[in-house]
Amino acid sequence: MFEKKMRLDALYSFYGKMLTDKQNEIMDLFCNMDYSLGEISEINDISRQAVHDTIKRTEKVLEHYEQQLGLYERFSDKQRTFEKILQLIEEYESTHLETLILNIRELVEKEIE
Amino acid sequence: MFEKKMRLDALYSFYGKMLTDKQNEIMDLFCNMDYSLGEISEINDISRQAVHDTIKRTEKVLEHYEQQLGLYERFSDKQRTFEKILQLIEEYESTHLETLILNIRELVEKEIE
Numbered sequence: 001m002f003e004k005k006m007r008l009d010a011l012y013s014f015y016g017k018m019l020t021d022k023q024n025e026i027m028d029l030f031c032n033m034d035y036s037l038g039e040i041s042e043i044n045d046i047s048r049q050a051v052h053d054t055i056k057r058t059e060k061v062l063e064h065y066e067q068q069l070g071l072y073e074r075f076s077d078k079q080r081t082f083e084k085i086l087q088l089i090e091e092y093e094s095t096h097l098e099t100l101i102l103n104i105r106e107l108v109e110k111e112i113e
Numbered sequence: 114m115f116e117k118k119m120r121l122d123a124l125y126s127f128y129g130k131m132l133t134d135k136q137n138e139i140m141d142l143f144c145n146m147d148y149s150l151g152e153i154s155e156i157n158d159i160s161r162q163a164v165h166d167t168i169k170r171t172e173k174v175l176e177h178y179e180q181q182l183g184l185y186e187r188f189s190d191k192q193r194t195f196e197k198i199l200q201l202i203e204e205y206e207s208t209h210l211e212t213l214i215l216n217i218r219e220l221v222e223k224e225i226e
Binding site (some may be wrong): 014017069082092101 | 187196202
């Protein structure tokens with residue numbers, strides 16, 4: 001559930017500009033402001049069900065963009081490389097500095113080629 | 114001129130899936146296959162001017178997506194960080210390994226936070 005919300009937040013940050021004003025208004029409250037369905041329903045004076053349906057429909061639109069463009073996946077790959085580098089740095093032993101550098105270099109070169 | 118083409122190639126690789134089939138056909142030849150306007154005009158049996166106009170129009174569409182979404186810029190930022198890390202590694206002196214690691218760590222942490 002938490003991962004599903006994280007993915008929705010990320011897809012919204014990637015493709016939100018492609019949505020309609022109405023969709024954007026609700027998704028901004030849901031994703032950026034972390035409002036609940038009930039709170040959004042009060043703010044917009046629409047039913048909780050209508051908020052729920054809008055979010056579900058918008059999620060499909062965002063997933064469609066990701067399926068088409070795959071830019072979130074491409075971006076996540078880079079993030080995973082940065083995380084790997086940080087992990088290598090955190091785990092290294094000072095006697096193996098040269099190896100650490102070689103490993104980092106290998107990861108980075110794969111990203112650049 | 115060369116940089117303009119590089120940017121067009123990159124934008125096409127990012128947002129090409131949003132184009133029409135006809136635009137895609139011409140852009141694939143121009144960006145991925147590196148065909149000239151003349152060659153594309155022969156292959157598609159249309160005038161060189163028509164190829165030129167299609168590419169110009171498509172470039173505007175791609176720039177519009179980038180203006181809306183800015184994902185190429187976001188992606189390029191990551192690439193620049195990888196390039197900086199590689200440069201640091203290539204320039205380091207073996208007496209300053211600890212400093213090198215600290216510098217890499219700083220760059221990577223900025224990307225992850």
